[in-house]
């Protein structure tokens with residue numbers, strides 16, 4: 001045994017903790033943020049309302065919403081010295097490497113009052129990090145395409161401002177359509193938190209040592225980067241593209257996945273917790289349909305994704321292993337339709353997940369009984385071994 005799990009010690013010995021932020025029922029496909037069903041939030045909530053719900057524990061009233069929104073806009077600009085970090089990255093640097101490095105660097109550049117010594121300081125720090133994550137992502141894109149950084153406008157909401165910061169140029173503002181902005185807002189709401197997933201557990205692990213918010217969230221960005229976690233949304237598009245380019249049919253690809261020697265996975269399928277369906281995947285599938293209809297465009301990758309889902313869900317290999325589409329299977333179709341480059345898909349996941357990471361950092365930091373996470377192990381190495389002098393080895 002690796003020691004008893006006691007909910008209050010938060011991984012003190014091994015992987016289990018108590019949390020009041022997000023509830024998941026994997027058997028019945030239920031996901032709630034602070035008790036509010038994800039289906040209601042996806043349709044009705046702005047991303048910032050959802051962020052406040054996760055971080056402060058309840059949906060904001062009009063005054064709180066307006067105040068937090070202005071905090072976001074006021075704190076969107078990066079310190080001038082942060083620009084020097086951008087210059088140091090090669091233009092082909094992966095956006096996730098830029099994001100994790102820049103969030104860590106923020107600790108040195110962000111305003112001292114954001115060192116969250118009190119509730120107001122934390123409120124500003126949370127707004128500052130959510131705002132600057134968006135600015136860093138858009139700025140890394142602008143740096144990549146050789147265009148000047150565009151700062152947010154007061155009259156736009158978070159999703160509209162992101163598209164403005166990505167696609168406006170000094171001589172012409174990009175006006176996102178209501179459908180694009182709504183789809184991106186929904187994407188961000190659906191990614192805002194997800195209980196003790198790999199990257200959030202990483203944030204909690206780092207926070208348990210007493211590390212600051214920026215260091216903890218930067219670690220979460222790196223955990224999210226992996227292809228089995230947040231990196232899957234990029235892999236799904238690459239998988240669908242391979243099928244579209246005629247390399248193989250959907251049936252061929254499913255057969256390849258079932259042949260374990262290939263090592264191929266059906267990316268965007270499967271989940272440790274959801275054993276029937278991921279409610280986010282259902283919402284994103286419908287949203288992709290609606291967005292493409294509203295834009296009067298079709299995307300062959302969406303047709304392939306639907307066919308792949310049908311073929312897989314008629315195949316006992318997947319059904320017997322309870323493998324269903326997860327949040328990453330359809331999300332990339334929406335990002336593609338909006339014009340987000342594929343190499344930024346995982347960054348989009350990180351922008352969405354930032355409020356959840358902040359909420360979990362706060363929950364760990366505020367817990368007076370929180371102990372440092374120190375998982376135990378089952379030792380499988382050699383028994384006692386004598387020292388062998390070098391000339392006898």
Ligand code: SDX
Nearest residue numbers: 194197228229230232265266267268269270271272321326
């Ligand atoms: C996210 O935890 C979270 O909440 C994460 C997340 C969040 O919001 O934070 O929901 C976001 O990370 C979603 C997952 C994105 N990743 C992918 O889509 C990558 C493809 N999926 C798999 O790698 C896998 O399903 C995981 C990583 C998602 C879950 O891994 P598990 O729980 O360790 O599952 P497993 O490897 O134990 O699989 C059980 C069986 C195995 O077969 P057997 O050895 O029993 O014969 O199912 C097979 C696996 O080989 N399997 C798959 C598969 N996923 C599992 N086979 C083919 N394709 C897949 N996608």
